[in-house]
Amino acid sequence: MASFAKVLSSERLKMSKTNMWILVIMSPIVSSLVGILSNIPEDHKSWGVLLMYMASVHAMLFLPILPGVFAAFICRYEHVGGGWKQILALPVKRSSLYIAKFTVVAGMLAVSQLLFTAVYLGIGFMRGFTAPIPWELIATSILGGWIATLPLAALQLTASLVWTSFAAPLALNVIFTLPNMLVANSERFAPYYPWVQPMLTMLSASSEDFGAFNLPLSQIMTIVVSSFVVFFVAGLVLIGRKEV
Amino acid sequence: MSEFVIQTRGLVKEYRGRKAVDQLNLEIKHGEIYGFLGPNGAGKTTTIRMLLGLVKPTKGAIRILGKDLQKEKLSILGKVGSLVEYPSYYGHLNATENLEAIRRILDAPKSRIAEVLDIVSLTKEAKRPVKGFSLGMKQRLGIASALLGNPELLILDEPTNGLDPSGIQEIRELIKTMPEQHGITVLVSSHLLSEVELMATKVGIIREGRMVFQDTIERLRRQAETGIRLSVSAPEQALAAAQEKGYDGVIDGAFLNFTKLHNKDVAVLVRHLVENHHDIYRVEEQKKSLEEIFMRIVGEGAAS
Numbered sequence: 001m002a003s004f005a006k007v008l009s010s011e012r013l014k015m016s017k018t019n020m021w022i023l024v025i026m027s028p029i030v031s032s033l034v035g036i037l038s039n040i041p042e043d044h045k046s047w048g049v050l051l052m053y054m055a056s057v058h059a060m061l062f063l064p065i066l067p068g069v070f071a072a073f074i075c076r077y078e079h080v081g082g083g084w085k086q087i088l089a090l091p092v093k094r095s096s097l098y099i100a101k102f103t104v105v106a107g108m109l110a111v112s113q114l115l116f117t118a119v120y121l122g123i124g125f126m127r128g129f130t131a132p133i134p135w136e137l138i139a140t141s142i143l144g145g146w147i148a149t150l151p152l153a154a155l156q157l158t159a160s161l162v163w164t165s166f167a168a169p170l171a172l173n174v175i176f177t178l179p180n181m182l183v184a185n186s187e188r189f190a191p192y193y194p195w196v197q198p199m200l201t202m203l204s205a206s207s208e209d210f211g212a213f214n215l216p217l218s219q220i221m222t223i224v225v226s227s228f229v230v231f232f233v234a235g236l237v238l239i240g241r242k243e244v
Numbered sequence: 245m246s247e248f249v250i251q252t253r254g255l256v257k258e259y260r261g262r263k264a265v266d267q268l269n270l271e272i273k274h275g276e277i278y279g280f281l282g283p284n285g286a287g288k289t290t291t292i293r294m295l296l297g298l299v300k301p302t303k304g305a306i307r308i309l310g311k312d313l314q315k316e317k318l319s320i321l322g323k324v325g326s327l328v329e330y331p332s333y334y335g336h337l338n339a340t341e342n343l344e345a346i347r348r349i350l351d352a353p354k355s356r357i358a359e360v361l362d363i364v365s366l367t368k369e370a371k372r373p374v375k376g377f378s379l380g381m382k383q384r385l386g387i388a389s390a391l392l393g394n395p396e397l398l399i400l401d402e403p404t405n406g407l408d409p410s411g412i413q414e415i416r417e418l419i420k421t422m423p424e425q426h427g428i429t430v431l432v433s434s435h436l437l438s439e440v441e442l443m444a445t446k447v448g449i450i451r452e453g454r455m456v457f458q459d460t461i462e463r464l465r466r467q468a469e470t471g472i473r474l475s476v477s478a479p480e481q482a483l484a485a486a487q488e489k490g491y492d493g494v495i496d497g498a499f500l501n502f503t504k505l506h507n508k509d510v511a512v513l514v515r516h517l518v519e520n521h522h523d524i525y526r527v528e529e530q531k532k533s534l535e536e537i538f539m540r541i542v543g544e545g546a547a548s
Contacts, residue, residue, distance in 0.1 A: 010348040017337055077334045086332035086389065089296040090349050091322035243299040 007092055007100040014077055015104055023069060024108055027062035028115040031055070035123040047124060047134040051141060054120055055202045060180050063149050063198035066112060068173030070105040071156035076166045084244040098161070098239045102232070105153045113146045140217060145202035147221070151228040152194045158235035161242065191215060191223045194231075248307070249274050249397055249429040250295065255304035257290050257453075264290045266453040268304070272431060272446070275423045279444030279461070280433040283542055287453040288433040289329055292401045295431075296326050309396060322350070325390030325428075326399040330406075331382040332389075335375030339366055339385055342374055343392060350393040360388040364418065380411035387418065391426075398422060400432045404439055416443050437538040451542050467537050471530030472510055474500045477523035485520045486513060501530065 035054040078084045087097065117138060152173075159169035176195045183189060183196045190196050200220050248271055255268040265287040272278045282288050293299045295306060297317045306313040308320045334342050343357045361367045364384040369377070374385060383403060390398055400419070404412040420443045422428040434440050440447065447464060449457040457464065476482040479495050486493055486500065491513050493502040505513070510527065517524060532540075 006349050006351060010345045013341065013345050013348065014334055014337070017341065077336070081334055082328075082330055082332040083334065084332075085293075085296075085298055085328040086326075086346070087349075088298055089321060089324070089326045089328065090346065091318045092349055093318065244293070 003091075003093060004096045004100060007096045008103055011074065011100045011104050015074060015108075018073065020070065020073060020108065023066060024112050025115060027058050027066065027112055028119045030062070031058045031116055032119040032123060035120065036126075040127075045127065045129065047129060047131060047137060050124055050127070050129070051120060051134075051137060052203060054116075054123070055141065055145070058116060059145055059199040059202040060184075061177065062112075063109075063145060063202070064152060064177040064180065064195040065174060066109060067105060067149050067153035068156040068170055070108050071101075071153060071160045072166055072170045074101045074104055075157070075160040079164055079166055084242070088242075088244055094239045094242070095236050098157070098235055102154060102157055102235070105157060106150060109149050109153065110146055113142050117142050141202045141204075144217065144221070145198050148197040148201040148224050151197065151224055151231050154228055154231035154235055155194060158231060158238055161235065161239050187215065191220050192227075194227060197224050197227075247274070248272060249276075249309060250278075250431065251307045252291075252295075253305045253307075255291065255294065255306065256302045257287075257294060257299065258302045263453050265294070265301075268450070268453070268455055269458075270448060270455070271458065272429060274429055275427070276446050277419065277423060277430045277432065277444050279437075279440030279447040280431055280450065281437055281440060281447055281538065281542075282433075282435065282450035284435050286435075286450045286542075288435075288450060289401055290453075291450070292326075292328060292399055292431075292433060295399060296324070296328065297321065298328070322393065323396045324399060325393060325395035325397070326401075327383075327386040327390050327403055328399075328401045331386030333374045333377075333382055333385060336373060338373050339370045339377075339388075342385060343389060346389050346392055352393050356392055356394070360391045363391060364388045379406050380408070380414075383407060383411070383415065387415070395428060398428050398430045400430065402433055402435070404434065412439065419443055437535050441534055449538065449541050457541055464537060465534060471532060472502045472505045473526075473528040473530045474502070474514075474517075474524060475526035475528075476500060476517065477525075482517055482520075482522045485517055485522065489513065489516050 031054045034057055035050060038053045040049055040053065078087060088094065121133060156169055156173055159172070163169055180196045180199060183193045184199060190200060197220065200215065201217065201224070204215065204217055204220065250270055250272040252268055252270040255265055255270070256263060257265040268291060270291070280288055290299070294301050295308065295313070297313060309323055311320055313320055334345060337345065339361065340357055343360065347354070347357060358367070361370050364387050366381065366384055366388060369381060374382065377385065387400070387403065390400070403419070404415050407415065416439070419430055419432060422430050432440060432444070441461060444461055446460050447457065448455055474482070475498060479498060479500055483493055483495055483500055489512065491502055491505070491509065493500045502513070514524060514527060
């Protein structure tokens with residue numbers, strides 16, 4: 001996989017010179033404001049409740065929208081500057097290119113989640129939480145939330161590859177994110193709706209008993225992993241067939 | 245077989261039943277500068293895209309540098325530098341970073357970036373974001389990217405498109421040095437003969453997806469010198485008289501135009517006309533310009 005590492009470092013270079021980092025830190029900043037300003041009742045002061053407050057905006061809005069933005073941007077420079085012809089005429093396996101782009105998108109989402117974790121812990125200590133750091137909660141909710149964004153990342157990357165447009169996949173992503181709150185109420189549909197999966201995963205750990213939130217995590221994860229496989233394979237097949 | 249750097253056999257590309265490229269046999273030898281000519285939409289870019297593996301041929305075989313493109317695509321692409329249609333670039337990066345993004349994939353030495361920037365005279369502009377570049381500079385950066393991996397074959401699609409005359413001249417001089425100085429075979433496409441005639445050693449002319457001429461530029465020039473033009477008193481009657489002798493010409497105002505006449509034929513024709521009491525004011529050899537030949541080759545069949 002020597003070739004993959006090369007493609008990855010090339011993609012990293014392209015993204016490193018953009019303003020993407022603003023988007024990466026945006027959600028942790030907004031979440032930290034929620035965490036600082038929210039009025040948590042004295043008798044509910046716990047890591048779980050704080051996570052529920054802080055993750056609500058992050059998981060409902062940012063986690064579904066960010067994969068679309070990152071995917072659109074990582075293809076944007078190829079769309080705009082005619083880069084597809086250039087990069088696909090290089091000795092690069094098309095699958096390596098897709099996987100490299102996916103890795104960068106997933107990496108940026110991971111950084112966003114890590115920052116969120118840092119902010120979350122910081123605010124917990126600031127509020128004087130004495131309970132030990134809830135590693136199990138972090139693993140299921142934050143790591144799980146990241147995994148739950150991967151199907152969307154694969155779907156959006158595939159859409160951005162197929163459409164020779166920067167805005168269309170992005171707009172569609174936002175449109176599908178908007179009804180998240182409604183979809184989340186439906187126990188039947190929510191687990192299958194990629195845009196609500198990050199929210200289900202992140203919030204199911206902190207027990208909120210309505211709609212799809214009381215579904216067992218294992219069931220959501222099974223759906224997440226299988227839809228990821230479907231979208232990812234679709235992307236690999238489509239980039240292989242892409243005519244430029 | 246292996247003497248060709250590029251060889252295609254019966255190459256066909258169909259888009260929704262329309263043949264963009266039809267039974268194309270390209271033959272490009274080592275060290276040539278091959279001018280790939282044709283009007284816009286004739287199938288040049290489609291052919292080039294197939295050569296680079298960007299689109300799949302509907303039918304036919306492509307061999308590049310002695311290897312089958314379908315089987316050994318990546319190893320071939322490692323030895324080919326390309327610039328397709330308009331230059332590709334990452335506007336938010338500067339020239340060096342643009343080349344670095346490609347260098348990382350090609351695994352070329354870092355020093356190569358400075359070398360190719362120097363070849364295309366962009367060293368001074370290396371640290372400027374490419375979105376502020378003029379078209380000519382972007383075009384040169386595109387050529388620099390194509391040269392980055394030390395290719396054996398350079399495929400340039402309309403590299404002078406949209407450039408001003410001095411930019412065209414500059415790129416042309418650059419291309420001319422490739423075979424001698426770097427041992428690179430070059431395929432360069434254009435819709436204007438005048439752009440390639442000063443650098444190409446061989447030309448291929450494509451029309452409606454079909455190759456209509458493929459030979460050296462001298463051969464093309466030779467086609468230019470065959471016309472004889474007669475200025476006569478009564479063109480129509482003179483033409484009828486000429487036809488009696490089996491010479492078919494074309495009336496062009498007060499002139500009669502004949503093609504493919506040898507010296508002997510000219511003598512016979514003139515004597516015949518004089519004997520039939522036609523006044524001949526002038527007998528001219530018509531040297532058609534290369535451009536006219538090109539237009540004629542390209543224009544044929546356009547009416548039918």
